[in-house]
Amino acid sequence: MLAQDVIGDLKRLVGPANVLTAKEDLLCYSFDGTAALQQMPGCVLFVSTTEEVAKVLTFANAAKLPVVTRGSGTGLSGGSLPSPDCIVLCTVRMAKILELDRANLTMMVEPGVTTLQVADAAAAAGLFYPPDPGSMKISTIGGNVAENSGGLRGLKYGITRNYIMGLEVVLPDGEILWTGNKCVKDVAGYSLKDIFIGSEGTLGVITKVLLKLIPKPAAKKTMVATFSQMDHAADAVSAIIAAQIIPCTMEFLDRTTIHCVEDYAKIGLPLDCEALLLIETDGHPAAVADEAARMEKICREKGCMEVRMARDTAEADKLASARRSAFSALARVAPTTILEDATVPRSELAKMIRFVAAVAKKYQLRIGTFGHMGDGNLHPTFLTDERNKEEMHRVEEAFKEIFDEAIRLGGTITGEHGVGLAKKSFLPKFLGDAQMRVHRELRHILDPNGILNPGKMFD
Numbered sequence: 058m059l060a061q062d063v064i065g066d067l068k069r070l071v072g073p074a075n076v077l078t079a080k081e082d083l084l085c086y087s088f089d090g091t092a093a094l095q096q097m098p099g100c101v102l103f104v105s106t107t108e109e110v111a112k113v114l115t116f117a118n119a120a121k122l123p124v125v126t127r128g129s130g131t132g133l134s135g136g137s138l139p140s141p142d143c144i145v146l147c148t149v150r151m152a153k154i155l156e157l158d159r160a161n162l163t164m165m166v167e168p169g170v171t172t173l174q175v176a177d178a179a180a181a182a183g184l185f186y187p188p189d190p191g192s193m194k195i196s197t198i199g200g201n202v203a204e205n206s207g208g209l210r211g212l213k214y215g216i217t218r219n220y221i222m223g224l225e226v227v228l229p230d231g232e233i234l235w236t237g238n239k240c241v242k243d244v245a246g247y248s249l250k251d252i253f254i255g256s257e258g259t260l261g262v263i264t265k266v267l268l269k270l271i272p273k274p275a276a277k278k279t280m281v282a283t284f285s286q287m288d289h290a291a292d293a294v295s296a297i298i299a300a301q302i303i304p305c306t307m308e309f310l311d312r313t314t315i316h317c318v319e320d321y322a323k324i325g326l327p328l329d330c331e332a333l334l335l336i337e338t339d340g341h342p343a344a345v346a347d348e349a350a351r352m353e354k355i356c357r358e359k360g361c362m363e364v365r366m367a368r369d370t371a372e373a374d375k376l377a378s379a380r381r382s383a384f385s386a387l388a389r390v391a392p393t394t395i396l397e398d399a400t401v402p403r404s405e406l407a408k409m410i411r412f413v414a415a416v417a418k419k420y421q422l423r424i425g426t427f428g429h430m431g432d433g434n435l436h437p438t439f440l441t442d443e444r445n446k447e448e449m450h451r452v453e454e455a456f457k458e459i460f461d462e463a464i465r466l467g468g469t470i471t472g473e474h475g476v477g478l479a480k481k482s483f484l485p486k487f488l489g490d491a492q493m494r495v496h497r498e499l500r501h502i503l504d505p506n507g508i509l510n511p512g513k514m515f516d
């Protein structure tokens with residue numbers, strides 16, 4: 058519990074209506090999208106301006122109170138999980154699109170704007186904001202920057218970092234820092250904005266984001282290819298990349314996921330296959346037609362059972378929704394869904410998929426795997442029940458093996474969901490001593506009192 062005088066001070070800083078302290082309200086902010094993690098905060102604050110954020114951090118820093126910044130709470134590594142008796146600083150009401158600059162192809166937004174609102178505003182201006190995490194309907198841009206989120210279009214267009222031109226950040230002591238600008242080129246000083254991208258709420262609170270937009274692709278084609286063997290699907294992906302085709306999306310679902318999605322969304326997916334690839338190509342109409350034809354040919358050569366080409370936008374959206382609903386569909390079949398994002402170089406994908414299946418068998422666990430196949434980014438998803446302690450132990454052991462194997466194959470412990478609490482114990486082994494030391498020193502310089510997101514990423 059936070060002391061009453063502290064609550065009183067916070068109410069004076071942001072207004073009493075913007076401070077939640079009732080147990081039933083705090084409960085809603087005691088978890089994020091990560092399974093099996095929960096912690097009650099001391100209070101929840103809604104901030105509306107950069108100045109309010111600065112006042113709150115100045116106060117918290119002086120009083121050495123922990124602050125956990127929160128967007129929509131969809132994070133999958135426990136990043137916005139409260140620390141005990143912390144202030145949850147929620148940015149969802151900082152939700153204005155401040156400027157769309159058509160001359161420079163940029164958009165300035167507050168952190169609480171959702172990813173979808175950004176994408177829609179760009180599209181309304183005939184432009185394109187490509188990063189599209191599966192959670193984009195509700196995830197905030199602040200959360201996307203803090204997690205350096207990826208998405209389905211990462212293969213061709215990159216991830217959030219590739220679209221950040223500038224950031225306004227409130228540092229832990231309350232100082233307001235602006236880094237970056239609208240220049241396409243700028244090499245003056247260290248690229249400080251890059252330190253805050255992916256910093257998971259540990260180095261500052263992001264209060265404005267200057268985004269890069271690009272021209273909207275003129276055409277798009279969507280297809281679904283089904284395979285009787287996962288290896289054939291992985292081979293098709295490798296062959297497409299080797300043919301120097303970079304589709305904007307190359308996602309896959311395994312058999313368990315296909316069945317769950319079909320049961321949930323009734324899309325009409327074929328149920329007699331082991332793997333399904335959802336492929337989208339976009340760009341100039343002639344290039345799109347050519348790439349689609351070449352990819353269809355490659356899939357057939359690699360032994361696919363069927364290729365279904367979407368006839369129109371409605372059908373394309375329906376097929377794409379198969380992948381977008383994968384997590385929700387899997388979440389329906391078991392009380393606890395633990396979704397991970399082990400990532401390997403694309404050349405190692407088939408090996409990694411086989412390894413995940415073998416680990417699930419070894420530990421007798423139910424697993425559905427889907428993911429961004431073109432990026433080597435897998436989402437092995439264990440369907441379990443957190444009340445079953447013995448099974449949860451087996452899940453933990455299985456994940457340890459999966460992450461060890463990902464590292465062994467030259468991959469990473471997280472391709473997009475971040476370290477947070479969930480991957481904290483794996484980080485030192487992955488980064489090594491020198492990188493861990495620089496991480497610690499950097500954090501200590503910016504946050505000497507350790508008030509921002511304490512206990513996350515590393516101690």
Ligand SMILES: Cc1cc2nc3c(=O)[nH]c(=O)nc-3n(C[C@H](O)[C@H](O)[C@H](O)COP(=O)(O)OP(=O)(O)OC[C@H]3O[C@@H](n4cnc5c(N)ncnc54)[C@H](O)[C@@H]3O)c2cc1C
Pocket residue numbers: 089090125126127128129130131132133135136137148168189190191192195196197198199200201202203204205206207208209257258259261262263264384385473474510
């Ligand atoms: C169904 C589903 C699908 C998903 N699909 C994807 C996907 O395809 N790709 C992907 O990368 N992720 C995905 N995610 C994970 C998640 O949506 C992303 O990490 C997203 O960026 C989190 O945004 P949020 O607003 O919910 O942030 P939160 O969960 O609230 O916070 C995430 C982290 O960011 C920090 N943070 C939030 N706002 C700020 C701010 N203004 N300043 C500083 N730090 C801040 C928090 O402290 C925390 O550490 C998915 C999640 C779900 C539930």
